[in-house]
Amino acid sequence: MQLDAAQLAKFNNxxxxxxxxxxxxxxxxxILRMAQxxxxxxxxxxxxxxxxxxxxxxxxxxxxxxxxxxREAHVTVRRLRQVYxxxxxxxxxxxxxxxxxxxxxxxxxxxxxxxxxxxSIMTKxxxxxxxxxxxxxxxxxxxxxxxxxxVWLALDDETNDNGVLEFIPGSHKMTFDAGQFDEKEYFSxxxxxxxxxIATKVSTNLQKGDVVLFHSLLLHRAxxxxxxxxxxxxxxxxxxxxxxxxxxxxSAEFPEIILxxx
Numbered sequence: 001m002q003l004d005a006a007q008l009a010k011f012n013n014x015x016x017x018x019x020x021x022x023x024x025x026x027x028x029x030x031i032l033r034m035a036q037x038x039x040x041x042x043x044x045x046x047x048x049x050x051x052x053x054x055x056x057x058x059x060x061x062x063x064x065x066x067x068x069x070x071r072e073a074h075v076t077v078r079r080l081r082q083v084y085x086x087x088x089x090x091x092x093x094x095x096x097x098x099x100x101x102x103x104x105x106x107x108x109x110x111x112x113x114x115x116x117x118x119x120s121i122m123t124k125x126x127x128x129x130x131x132x133x134x135x136x137x138x139x140x141x142x143x144x145x146x147x148x149x150x151v152w153l154a155l156d157d158e159t160n161d162n163g164v165l166e167f168i169p170g171s172h173k174m175t176f177d178a179g180q181f182d183e184k185e186y187f188s189x190x191x192x193x194x195x196x197x198i199a200t201k202v203s204t205n206l207q208k209g210d211v212v213l214f215h216s217l218l219l220h221r222a223x224x225x226x227x228x229x230x231x232x233x234x235x236x237x238x239x240x241x242x243x244x245x246x247x248x249x250x251s252a253e254f255p256e257i258i259l260x261x262x
Contacts, residue, residue, distance in 0.1 A: 015172035015218035109240030113257035124163035124225035134187035142249035148216035154206035172217035
């Protein structure tokens with residue numbers, strides 16, 4: 001399977017592309033079931049909502065009001081890390097041969113999985129999830145160039161109510177100055193210059209099995225989950241073989257998985 005010219009042009013112009021119904025429901029359900037086992041047991045390595053960001057004062061206060069035992073029970077997992085090695089189901093999806101020719105097209109290079117970044121089951125849990133602010137993934141990755149693409153798999157329905165991804169089309173081609181980002185390198189929503197850019201944002205509801213491909217420099221965000229059900233997604237990142245991790249950085253700490261050219 002490959003992209004047609006219009007699809008490839010859309011990715012290059014907008015910085016993202018939705019592939020509807022890419023993975024069958026059975027495999028999505030199998031992945032989701034295994035992810036839930038790891039989430040319920042809080043199998044390390046994990047990232048919690050508290051660990052991700054301490055800015056949410058309401059959430060922080062709610063947690064610290066409990067006894068130490070109850071606090072532990074209410075630590076919400078934001079993501080399972082290093083999923084490539086957790087289970088054969090996860091590994092099989094990340095090495096999926098159907099999507100590989102598409103990734104080769106987009107990267108214009110042999111595909112390598114970078115296990116240092118993403119490589120995660122992402123959650124938006126009810127009641128305790130937090131907003132994800134506007135950011136570029138590449139802001140904290142250290143590579144020789146920007147030829148990196150993330151692969152987001154919806155394991156069930158994703159909407160604005162439970163935190164579907166929002167994008168600013170074409171932002172992967174924009175040039176920004178340091179003043180447009182805050183001290184944590186989130187894209188500031190307080191300046192008029194940024195607000196005009198943010199006004200162009202788009203989002204599209206996803207269904208089980210839909211895949212979103214997006215460029216490492218594309219600005220994106222997500223709401224918190226305001227429903228009563230968890231939203232669980234799978235995301236991993238690939239790069240071209242010519243793109244090198246910078247030695248001595250976190251990007252070089254974990255192995256890369258070389259995928260044969262198809």
